[in-house]
Amino acid sequence: MLSWFLMKENQKVLVIDKYNPSSASNVASGITNPITGRKFVKTWLADEMLPFAESIYREFEKLFQQDFFNSVSIIKILDSIKAQNDWSTRCSSPEYLAYLKNETIIRFDRDKVKNDFGGFEINGASRLETDKFLSLYRNLLKEKEALLEDEFDFERLEVEEKFVSYKGKQAQKIFFCEGANAVHNPYFKFLPFQLAKGECLIVRIPDFYPNQVINGEVFIMPMQEKDLYYIGATHEWQFDDDQPSEKGRNELLGNLSTVLKAPFEIVEHKAAIRPTVKDRRPFIGFNPESPNVGIFNGMGTKGISLAPYFANHFANHLLKGKDLMKEVDIKRFL
Ligand SMILES: Cc1cc2nc3c(=O)[nH]c(=O)nc-3n(C[C@H](O)[C@H](O)[C@H](O)COP(=O)(O)OP(=O)(O)OC[C@H]3O[C@@H](n4cnc5c(N)ncnc54)[C@H](O)[C@@H]3O)c2cc1C
Incomplete structure (x- = not known):
């Protein structure tokens, strides 16, 4: 996602990535869900983040002329009278109107689903077929000669004051987006991952x-x-x-x-x-001693919706000088 937003601003990018069919992104169910948890709480930034993610995945569908992002109806099963009451209270809150429009309890065939207390519908959820999307994006990078399929070797990275070089290639900056593997990254040892x-x-x-x-x-x-x-x-x-x-x-x-x-x-x-994180917020920013070495990580359990929004946010910071949101800036750990 970060490479995409940088390329959109005419930056030259090389993605170094060893294909891993067992990466979190490839294994994920790919859901963007506005309401989660036992207390049916609205996802952080849902009102801005979910429409933005949808617009980006639709843009990719158009570009690739393929279908891999679809609205889904999520039915949350209620497990008690208390849960029914909690849900009913949420339905009357204006903040939740867009996601809990329907106050009807949904019933499933009891021979197929245990649902003694029924369930309710969550609106505004979607599903990305992550493996299909990633494979199309890899092909795009290959066509642009912007993909190096290789295991990254830290021994070969040289970080200079104004640029970095890796295996003979020079760039202004390097951004690490290694998912859970980042716990082995020598430049970001201080970040509190909780995988x-x-x-x-x-x-x-x-x-x-x-x-x-x-x-x-x-x-x-x-x-x-x-x-x-x-x-x-x-x-x-x-x-x-x-x-x-x-x-x-x-x-x-x-x-x-x-x-x-x-x-x-x-x-x-x-x-x-x-790549989950103690305070459940992404890790975005630069190594304090090597300002050419950046990180875009910590997408936790919600990468499908967080990644487009924050890749755009980071690109705007890098190229347009816009402030990084304090909640995601890794300076919070320095
Ligand atoms: C079972 C499961 C279900 C999930 N369901 C959802 C869901 O429904 N919705 C949702 O939003 N999120 C879900 N997630 C979370 C989501 O998968 C993550 O938030 C997201 O995929 C993280 O993306 P990432 O790019 O940071 O990491 P990854 O997907 O792990 O990608 C990291 C990439 O870096 C490469 N890499 C790492 N180190 C190196 C190296 N040294 N050299 C070369 N390449 C390297 C890897 O090969 C990989 O391609 C789920 C996760 C799991 C495990």
Whole structure:
């Protein structure tokens, strides 16, 4: 995203990236959700960020002449009378009007979904097919000769006062956007990442609900292929690797059993590490001693909506001198 906003302003960019099918972006369900959590709280900056993200993904759809960003209807399952009351209170708040328009309780077939207290619809959510979008963007970079598919080697980076050089190529600046791998970056050791591993299952559920995302203890999200659903995701703060685990699978199946009654079959099990952050705000800015070395990271659990908005914000800071928002500027840790 950052490379895109810089190229739009006629900057010459080289992206160095080793393709990783298990990156957080490739494994993500790709949802942008305006209302999250047990208390149904509005996502930070939702009113500006979600329409902006949509406009950017639509721009990409037009450019690539492909479809990979779609509105989705999320039905949040209510688990008690208290939850019903909390939701009803939210519906009457003007701030939530755009996202909780419909005060009707939705009921699912009880043979398929456990929903004793029903569910409610969240408006304004979307889904990005991340792997499709990223693969198209990689092709665009290749066409522009702006992609170096390589494992980054810190030994080969030279940081001078006015420029940086890497394997014989010179640039004014370098920006690290390595996701969870940034914990090994020597220039940003001081940033308080608090990584969270996430696992998901792809399952086949014949004759289920192909037009709604059902959100209980887990998300049951219809995928493009008929009868396939994405079940996600776990949040694990203690882990040894980025591989799918027995523990993650059991947790997902346990949570799934609290929502799903229909029979299903597991097709795939995936895992990735999210670049989550202690204060849940992105990491944007420069190394205090090497002002040519920047970072754009910390997208946490919401990269799909945060990345377009803050890549544009960072590009405006870099090229137009606009202030960086204090909440995202890494100066908050200096
Ligand atoms: C199971 C799961 C579900 C999720 N669901 C959602 C969701 O529904 N909605 C949402 O908004 N977010 C979701 N997320 C979070 C989202 O995936 C992240 O916020 C986002 O993808 C982070 O993007 P990133 O580019 O910072 O990191 P990544 O996607 O990890 O990308 C980092 C890139 O840097 C490359 N790289 C790193 N180090 C090097 C190196 N040394 N050399 C070369 N290349 C390198 C990697 O190969 C990779 O391509 C989910 C995450 C998980 C794990």
